[in-house]
Amino acid sequence: MHLAYLDAGSGSLIVQAVVGGVAGAAVAAKLYWRRLVARFRRQPTDQR
């Protein structure tokens, strides 16, 4: 993995999608949706 020398900041990366107009907001929404889905998928195993 090619990592930057500078800590770009996780929130600072995501917010750039949000400010990038409608298409950007769609990317941000998709990212959050996937995180949400991933959390629900994980939950049953987590609770065992």
Added chain:
Amino acid sequence: MTHPDTGLRADPGSFRDPTNRVFHRDGEVLRGLDDRATADWRALAGSGFFRALLTEGKVCGTEEVAATPPWSATLRHERIPFVSHPYEWSFGMLRDAALLHLDVLRAALDGGFTTKDGSAYNLQWRGAAPVFIDVGSFEPLREGEPWAGYRQFCQTLLYPLLLQAHLGVDFQPWLRARVDGIEPDQMRRFFGGARRLLPGVLTHVHLHGAMQRRNSRATTTDVRAQLRDAGYSRELAAATVRGIEKLVRRLDRPPGGSHWSDYQRTCGYSAQDRLAKERFVEEAVAGVDTPALALDLGANDGRYARIAARHAGYVVAVEQEPAVVDALYRALRAEGQRRILPLVMDLADPSPGGGWRGVERAGFADRTRADVVLALAVVHHLAIGRNVPLAAVVDQLANLGAPGAALVVEFVHPEDPMARRLLANKPDGLFPDYRRDAFERLLAARCRIIRRAELPSGTRTLYQAVVGG
């Protein structure tokens, strides 16, 4: 810190990106590149966008020279005549620097590159024209990744501009106090209530801060992968940069006037005085053998900086009032002036060293060895207005010059209306030494006085002296 064997001196301000470092050798500015940086450089050097940026003068002149071990490759950069820091710039300067950074980034994105960072320290000046200096910052773009420099751009460029444009708060003290700029979490406290609705605030300040808080435990590696999977694209990255650029263009409220903005009208000079003074200054500077650097202290509208620029290679015009400097900058920019650099600085509180160990950003005194020092109608402000002992003022003027430098200084007599006005704010008899004969004695102790002239008004004396002579 020069290495005894190699004559190399590492630049104390260049260490954050270990893949490439700036160092100095025999007055040359060099940049060493490791293997990875060398590969990036080779790609960059072959790209059309980079050549165009060089030709347009937007990026500092750069060429590859023989490699200096242990680096895989070495670049030589054009020398910037006088290095300055963002907290010494006026609003218009910071804004133009930000616009140039975005311009360079946009060109890079179009050419399949990006910049690794987004700091105000990536920019310097050739007179009133900004130039992007961090050639080590370019790297090939990785599809699906937002700009890694956005946070730095916000903290060192966008937020200071928002503070000044929206609230009229001078940004310089904020940047001077924090080498990494202003955090979103601090910014949002200025912009509560209806101020949230000011251009750029809701997204770049509040949302940005909120996203940082909510994602503080997510690594950037994970987030980069998530964004790529969600379809973040190069076009989106370009759209974001265009959006920021549009915002910065809107932020163009020049800082309000100051008491000094109208100085040339209210200074109380007669036309005769001015003519005599201009002639004296011109003759003094013209008499110096090819001066490389002239300093104009308390430059106001730059009248004497311009005269100095007829003879000196480069002039740094120092002035404490941000609004005055901004007006001067705008005028110089309109003239296309490349040899006068206006800077915001209080001579009674000059830029100290900053950053790591206090040397990452050199203090003003450490950057300054002028061949000509102009101190015209400014000594009384320091000696009376700021209570600096007259001997210390003279010392400081001499210290800013190289040995043998020409010092041109105007002493405003205590009877002069402007000096009287300053004295009227202090208890009677507080400055018994503020006298012409005392000043002249102090000057003679540090310098060789070679010429003096009384201005026609009879309450001001001009001196030309040689530092240490």
